Amino acid sequence: MLSWYFKRLGSRKIIEFIIFALFIFFFLGPLINLALLAFSGKWQFPAALPQSWSLTWWKYVLSQPEILKSIGLSFLIAIVVTALSIIICVPAAYAFARLRFPLSRWFLFSFLLTNAFPKMGLYVAIAVLFFKVGLMNTFMGVVLIHIVNTLMYMTWIPAASFKSVHKAQEEAARDAGAGPLRVFWNVTLPMALPGIIVASIFTFLSSLDEAQGTFMVGMPDYKTMPLIMYGAVQDYPATAGAVFSILLTLPTIILLFVSRRFVSADVMSSGFTMK
Amino acid sequence: MTAQVQLSIQNLTKRYKTGDGVSGISLDIAHGELVTLLGPSGCGKTTVLRSVGGFLEPDSGDIQIAGKSVLHLPPEKRPTAMVFQSYNLWPHMTVYENLAFGLKIRRQSKEQIREAVDRALRLVRLPGSEKKRPGELSGGQQQRVAVARALLLEPAVLLLDEPFSALDAKLRSELREELREIQSAAKLTMMFVTHDQEEALSLSDRIIVMNRGNIEQSASPQEIYDAPQSLFVANFIGRMNMLNGTADEGCIRLNHLELSNPKELRGEVVVAVRPEDIRWNDASLPGLAAVVKQVMILGHYAEITLLTEAGLVRMFLPREESGQLSGGQSVSLTFTKLTAYSKSSI
Numbered sequence: 001m002l003s004w005y006f007k008r009l010g011s012r013k014i015i016e017f018i019i020f021a022l023f024i025f026f027f028l029g030p031l032i033n034l035a036l037l038a039f040s041g042k043w044q045f046p047a048a049l050p051q052s053w054s055l056t057w058w059k060y061v062l063s064q065p066e067i068l069k070s071i072g073l074s075f076l077i078a079i080v081v082t083a084l085s086i087i088i089c090v091p092a093a094y095a096f097a098r099l100r101f102p103l104s105r106w107f108l109f110s111f112l113l114t115n116a117f118p119k120m121g122l123y124v125a126i127a128v129l130f131f132k133v134g135l136m137n138t139f140m141g142v143v144l145i146h147i148v149n150t151l152m153y154m155t156w157i158p159a160a161s162f163k164s165v166h167k168a169q170e171e172a173a174r175d176a177g178a179g180p181l182r183v184f185w186n187v188t189l190p191m192a193l194p195g196i197i198v199a200s201i202f203t204f205l206s207s208l209d210e211a212q213g214t215f216m217v218g219m220p221d222y223k224t225m226p227l228i229m230y231g232a233v234q235d236y237p238a239t240a241g242a243v244f245s246i247l248l249t250l251p252t253i254i255l256l257f258v259s260r261r262f263v264s265a266d267v268m269s270s271g272f273t274m275k
Numbered sequence: 276m277t278a279q280v281q282l283s284i285q286n287l288t289k290r291y292k293t294g295d296g297v298s299g300i301s302l303d304i305a306h307g308e309l310v311t312l313l314g315p316s317g318c319g320k321t322t323v324l325r326s327v328g329g330f331l332e333p334d335s336g337d338i339q340i341a342g343k344s345v346l347h348l349p350p351e352k353r354p355t356a357m358v359f360q361s362y363n364l365w366p367h368m369t370v371y372e373n374l375a376f377g378l379k380i381r382r383q384s385k386e387q388i389r390e391a392v393d394r395a396l397r398l399v400r401l402p403g404s405e406k407k408r409p410g411e412l413s414g415g416q417q418q419r420v421a422v423a424r425a426l427l428l429e430p431a432v433l434l435l436d437e438p439f440s441a442l443d444a445k446l447r448s449e450l451r452e453e454l455r456e457i458q459s460a461a462k463l464t465m466m467f468v469t470h471d472q473e474e475a476l477s478l479s480d481r482i483i484v485m486n487r488g489n490i491e492q493s494a495s496p497q498e499i500y501d502a503p504q505s506l507f508v509a510n511f512i513g514r515m516n517m518l519n520g521t522a523d524e525g526c527i528r529l530n531h532l533e534l535s536n537p538k539e540l541r542g543e544v545v546v547a548v549r550p551e552d553i554r555w556n557d558a559s560l561p562g563l564a565a566v567v568k569q570v571m572i573l574g575h576y577a578e579i580t581l582l583t584e585a586g587l588v589r590m591f592l593p594r595e596e597s598g599q600l601s602g603g604q605s606v607s608l609t610f611t612k613l614t615a616y617s618k619s620s621i
Binding site: 182 | 328329330349350351355356357359360361362363364365366367376377380381421424425428
């Protein structure tokens with residue numbers, strides 16, 4: 001019966017179907033496996049599905065005060081990092097988009113450099129500096145090291161959004177009687193908002209996920225979710241790791257789902273062009 | 276001019292680092308007058324307009340609206356409203372919000388705003404489109420909304436910066452007509468910038484032709500067309516034949532043809548003749564000897580290309596009359612109207 005169905009489809013459709021199936025398998029396969037693992041009680045090798053289901057590891061993970069504390073800390077850090085990045089980078093992005101100053105392109109380009117060096121080398125250098133000024137093992141130290149990573153997104157993407165607001169649109173508002181601040185608040189900012197939201201989401205997520213830098217400057221008092229997870233993967237069975245992974249991925253998925261209206265290939269690609 | 280002066284520009288100078296800009300521009304626009312600034316790109320017409328709107332700070336000179344200097348005022352405080360070439364509207368707001376923006380800043384009541392917006396939309400023939408977003412409108416409709424928004428501000432002077440140049444020819448002439456209607460009904464004072472001479476001729480009470488930051492001529496469309504003051508204006512407005520001749524005491528000579536010399540020019544001159552001001556006769560009669568090269572029918576009229584002793588000449592004839600001419604035929608040409616310019620003045 002199936003073979004009859006495939007004959008009707010023709011070879012092109014079959015190839016498309018196979019590619020699609022492979023894509024789904026590689027893309028969703030690990031996620032599905034993870035989800036199954038997190039809720040399994042007993043799962044031995046040849047079986048396709050777990051032999052028994054259980055919430056034991058969820059209970060365990062969620063009852064550990066250290067783990068709960070790390071979740072809270074991670075979110076707190078991510079919120080502070082995002083807020084600070086917005087305060088620092090959005091005005092900078094506006095400046096890059098609107099003002100012509102010497103070497104503005106090179107300034108913009110320099111943000112890429114933090115991403116070009118091997119991260120660990122950079123962190124060690126920063127750690128030496130932090131040690132001198134007493135930022136090691138402090139909340140501010142962790143926040144700062146996260147911001148190093150988010151500078152680029154938070155400047156490039158909003159700068160592109162601000163650039164896409166035409167001068168005439170701002171001038172028309174001035175003409176209608178709005179002062180410069182009102183023009184920015186009522187015209188420029190709302191039009192650039194999708195880009196700023198996208199950049200903020202990426203900032204939030206990358207902060208939530210950051211482990212290397214936090215490990216360098218935050219230990220031993222500031223253990224975030226990813227750091228606890230490194231430990232958990234080594235010390236507990238795979239099931240606990242799966243539970244952790246889901247806890248880490250959940251905010252990403254929720255955020256991307258909520259903001260899918262803003263996240264488009266357009267906004268992303270326009271952010272990464274040098275103009 | 277008996278009407279009171281609404282906009283007065285005195286000795287306006289604005290030079291950019293590149294050398295472009297305007298110098299010593301002085302002009303008055305009467306209340307209810309529609310004046311067009313016409314010129315090629317880079318002639319400084321937009322510089323003048325943006326200086327009036329407050330988007331450019333002039334190096335020197337003064338701009339007065341209804342007798343008061345506005346030079347020190349930012350754009351939002353000036354009694355002007357501007358319609359731009361494109362990107363006029365704010366895409367994140369509905370048409371209603373776009374139109375109400377300026378009125379809300381002026382703290383008008385909700386009913387007042389609703390009424391005014393409704394009236395403005397009917398005026399530009401877009402009633403009922405309040406809830407649409409600019410993205411859902413065509414280019415022509417967007418410019419209509421932009422005009423409506425500018426009108427709602429009840430400006431002392433309405434400024435338009437090539438507002439229709441991004442639209443196709445048919446829509447352009449349609450909007451031009453509508454704008455002219457609105458303007459004369461409301462007695463609006465308007466300053467219109469364009470590089471399209473046809474638009475300027477059809478729309479204006481007065482045309483100011485600009486070139487390289489200076490005013491070449493300021494006159495009614497009729498006068499600009501019939502008596503261009505400079506060779507530049509003659510070249511820029513309408514079609515023109517340019518023929519080289521010499522002038523002395525009494526007359527201008529184009530080979531054997533002798534023409535009157537009211538301006539009393541001397542030496543090398545350029546004679547400018549409109550294609551419709553040329554008459555042809557049998558080759559035996561006096562005139563400028565010519566041979567027909569080509570006859571092209573262009574609808575209700577025909578364009579005849581002729582090779583004369585003084586160079587190539589184009590002539591417009593009614594279509595019926597053009598039937599009497601064919602390639603290779605020898606004729607004699609006379610001019611019913613012409614303007615001559617001294618060559619040394621260029």
